[in-house]
Amino acid sequence: MFLLLERTAERQTITFMREIGELLLDRALEVVDSHFAKEEAQALLVADLVAADEFAAAPAATRHKIERVFARHTSIKRVTYTSPKGLQMTLSLSNPFQELTLSTTSPPTPNSKMRRLAGTNNFLSWSPPFFDEDLGQPCLRLTYFEQQNTGTFERISFDYPVSTLKALLDKMVWKEGEQAFILFKQNMVLASTEPAYALYQGSIKKPVPAIDDLSGTPLAKLWTRSSEYRRLKTAYQAHVDNTYLQRTLFLYADLKREGHIPLIVGAYMPAADFSAPISTLQHVSAIALAIIGLGAILILFVGNKLSTPLRRLALQARAIEDLDLDSLQTLPPSHFREVDDTNRTFNAAGAALQAFARYLPKTLVKALLQSDFAQLDCTQQQELTIMFTDIVGFTTFASNLEPEETTEHLNRHFQQITEAIAATGGTVDKYLGDGVMAFWGAPEPVADHALRALEAAKAIAAKIEMDFAAKAAGELPPDQPVFRLRIGIHTGPVVVGNIGTSDRMNYTVIGDTVNIAARLQEFGKQVMQSRSVVVLASEDTLAQVLEKERGAFVGAHAMRGREAPIGVYRYI
Numbered sequence: 001m002f003l004l005l006e007r008t009a010e011r012q013t014i015t016f017m018r019e020i021g022e023l024l025l026d027r028a029l030e031v032v033d034s035h036f037a038k039e040e041a042q043a044l045l046v047a048d049l050v051a052a053d054e055f056a057a058a059p060a061a062t063r064h065k066i067e068r069v070f071a072r073h074t075s076i077k078r079v080t081y082t083s084p085k086g087l088q089m090t091l092s093l094s095n096p097f098q099e100l101t102l103s104t105t106s107p108p109t110p111n112s113k114m115r116r117l118a119g120t121n122n123f124l125s126w127s128p129p130f131f132d133e134d135l136g137q138p139c140l141r142l143t144y145f146e147q148q149n150t151g152t153f154e155r156i157s158f159d160y161p162v163s164t165l166k167a168l169l170d171k172m173v174w175k176e177g178e179q180a181f182i183l184f185k186q187n188m189v190l191a192s193t194e195p196a197y198a199l200y201q202g203s204i205k206k207p208v209p210a211i212d213d214l215s216g217t218p219l220a221k222l223w224t225r226s227s228e229y230r231r232l233k234t235a236y237q238a239h240v241d242n243t244y245l246q247r248t249l250f251l252y253a254d255l256k257r258e259g260h261i262p263l264i265v266g267a268y269m270p271a272a273d274f275s276a277p278i279s280t281l282q283h284v285s286a287i288a289l290a291i292i293g294l295g296a297i298l299i300l301f302v303g304n305k306l307s308t309p310l311r312r313l314a315l316q317a318r319a320i321e322d323l324d325l326d327s328l329q330t331l332p333p334s335h336f337r338e339v340d341d342t343n344r345t346f347n348a349a350g351a352a353l354q355a356f357a358r359y360l361p362k363t364l365v366k367a368l369l370q371s372d373f374a375q376l377d378c379t380q381q382q383e384l385t386i387m388f389t390d391i392v393g394f395t396t397f398a399s400n401l402e403p404e405e406t407t408e409h410l411n412r413h414f415q416q417i418t419e420a421i422a423a424t425g426g427t428v429d430k431y432l433g434d435g436v437m438a439f440w441g442a443p444e445p446v447a448d449h450a451l452r453a454l455e456a457a458k459a460i461a462a463k464i465e466m467d468f469a470a471k472a473a474g475e476l477p478p479d480q481p482v483f484r485l486r487i488g489i490h491t492g493p494v495v496v497g498n499i500g501t502s503d504r505m506n507y508t509v510i511g512d513t514v515n516i517a518a519r520l521q522e523f524g525k526q527v528m529q530s531r532s533v534v535v536l537a538s539e540d541t542l543a544q545v546l547e548k549e550r551g552a553f554v555g556a557h558a559m560r561g562r563e564a565p566i567g568v569y570r571y572i
Contacts, residue, residue, distance in 0.1 A: 018234050021251045023318060024267060025236045028172040032255055032265050035168055041445055042074045047144050047156040050081050077135055078159040082108045084152035094135060108155035110145040121147040126261035129162055129184055131207035138162040138207035165191040177273060181219055183264040187211055194219060218243040218268050222250060240271050247271040309339045316346050379497025384441040384509060385453040385541060386517035389417060392484035394434040410434060413483055420459040424452040429508050439509050442496045450491045450541045457487050461533040461572045468532050485533050488520030491541040519559035527554055527570055539567030
C-alpha cells in the first residue's frame with residue numbers, strides 16, 4: 001500500500017511539473033519570438049530609409065534628428081549600409097551626433113544558407129555574438145540583403161547589444177526561485193538571471209560566457225547526465241537531475257523562428273517546489289497507514305481531490321493566457337479553502353476579461369495582456385490602413401422605427417462588418433452612428449495591412465450582395481432590411497496609441513490619413529448611383545495591387561480639408 005502511494009505521489013508530481021512547465025515554456029518562447037519579430041520589423045523600416053539616396057544627402061541636422069528617433073524607439077546601436085559597388089556607410093545610434101563614416105569594401109553577396117524572405121530574392125540572417133570594442137559590450141548582428149534591378153545586392157547590417165535581452169528574462173520568470181536563460185546554440189549564454197552571469201566580463205576572444213564558465217550554477221550542468229537523470233515526456237525538452245545537492249527541473253526548447261537564429265530558451269528551478277505539497281501528503285499517509293489501514297484510502301482520495309482542481313486551474317490559466325475566452329468554464333467550489341479561494345479568483349478574472357474584451361477590440365486586449373500592458377504608455381507614428389463605412393439613407397429609414405428596432409437592425413449589420421474586419425486581422429476603432437471606423441497594422445504590426453483592408457472590403461461587399469439576392473428571392477423575413485453601403489479606404493502615416501485622460505483612455509488613430517479615408521467614404525455619394533455597394537480606395541492603398549485589379553480610376557480629386565489631389569479608384 002505504501003509503495004502504491006509513493007508511486008502515485010511521484011506520478012502526480014511529474015504531471016504537475018509537466019503541465020506547469022509547458023505553460024512556463026509557452027510564455028518564454030512567445031516573449032523571445034515576439035522580441036526578435038519586432039526587431040526584424042523595425043530593422044526593415046530603418047533599412048528602407050537608410051538605403052535611400054536622400055538620407056546620405058540630407059543635411060546633418062536632419063540626419064541627426066532621424067538618428068535620435070531611431071535610438072529612442074529601437075535597440076539598434078549601429079547601422080552599416082553597403083552599396084552594390086562596395087561603398088560602405090556606418091551610422092552610430094549610440095552617439096547620434098557622430099558623423100557618417102564612409103569606407104569601401106567588396107560588393108555584398110548573400111550566403112546561400114541565409115533565410116530568403118518569402119516572395120522575394122532578399123535575405124535576412126543573424127550572426128553569432130561578437131564583442132564590439134566601440135560599444136564595449138557583446139552584440140548580435142542582423143544582416144539584410146536586398147536585390148536590385150541589376151541583380152546585384154545592397155547590404156544593411158544592424159548591431160544590437162546582447163544586454164537588451166535581459167529585459168526579456170523578467171517577463172519569462174514565473175515564480176521566485178526560477179532561473180531563466182537564453183542560449184546561442186548549446187553553449188553560449190546570451191542572457192541569464194544567475195548573478196554569476198552579470199559578473200562575467202566579455203572580450204573579443206570570448207564575448208559571452210559559455211555555460212561551463214558559470215560553474216557552481218545549475219545552468220553549468222544543463223547538458224550533463226547523472227545516475228538520477230530523468231527525462232519528462234512533454235511537448236518541449238524537460239528533465240530532472242541532481243545538481244549541487246538538490247534535484248533540479250530543467251525546461252528548454254529551440255526557438256522555432258524562421259531566420260536561422262539558433263536560440264535555446266529555457267528555465268530551471270528546484271524540483272522540490274513541485275513535489276513538496278505532494279510529499280507532505282505522502283508523509284501523512286505513512287503515519288495514517290501505521291495507525292489504521294484506512295488511512296491509505298483517505299490519502300488517495302485527498303490526492304485525487306487535489307490533482308483534479310490543479311489540472312482544471314492549468315487549463316483555465318492557459319485559456320486566459322491565449323485569451324480563449326469562449327473555452328473558459330466556471331470552476332466549481334472546493335472543500336479545500338486554498339483551492340476554493342483560487343477557483344473564485346480565477347472565475348472573477350475570467351468574468352472581468354470577458355467584460356473587458358466585450359468593450360474593447362479582442363486583438364487590442366490580447367496585445368495588452370501579452371505585453372503586460374506596456375502598450376498603455378506607447379503612442380507612436382506608423383503607417384496603417386484606415387476604413388470608414390456608412391449606410392446609405394439610414395437616417396431616413398430609422399426615423400420610422402422604434403429605438404429597439406433601430407438597435408436590432410444596426411447590431412445585425414455591425415456583426416457582418418466586424419466579422420469581416422476581424423477575419424483579416426483588423427481592429428474596430430469605434431462605431432459611428434450607422435458607420436464603422438477600423439484600421440489594420442496595429443496593435444499587431446503587419447506588412448500587408450493594405451491588402452487585408454481590401455480583402456475585408458470584398459468580404460463585406462460579397463455579404464451585402466448575397467443579402468440583396470436573398471431578399472429578392474424571398475429568403476429573408478419581410479421586416480429585415482438590406483442596407484446599401486459606402487466604404488472609403490486610405491493608407492498612410494497616423495499617430496496610433498492611447499489618447500485621453502489619466503482615468504479614461506482610448507486606443508485609437510488620428511491624423512490626415514484618417515480624415516482622407518472618411519472623405520473617400522463621403523465622396524462615394526458622387527459615384528455610387530444605383531449600386532448596392534461602392535468601395536473607394538486611394539492610390540496609396542492600391543499601390544500593392546496589380547494594375548488590372550485596382551478597379552476603375554475615378555480621377556484625382558481634392559478632398560475637403562486637403563489641397564493636394566488624391567488619386568481615387570472605385571475598387572468595387
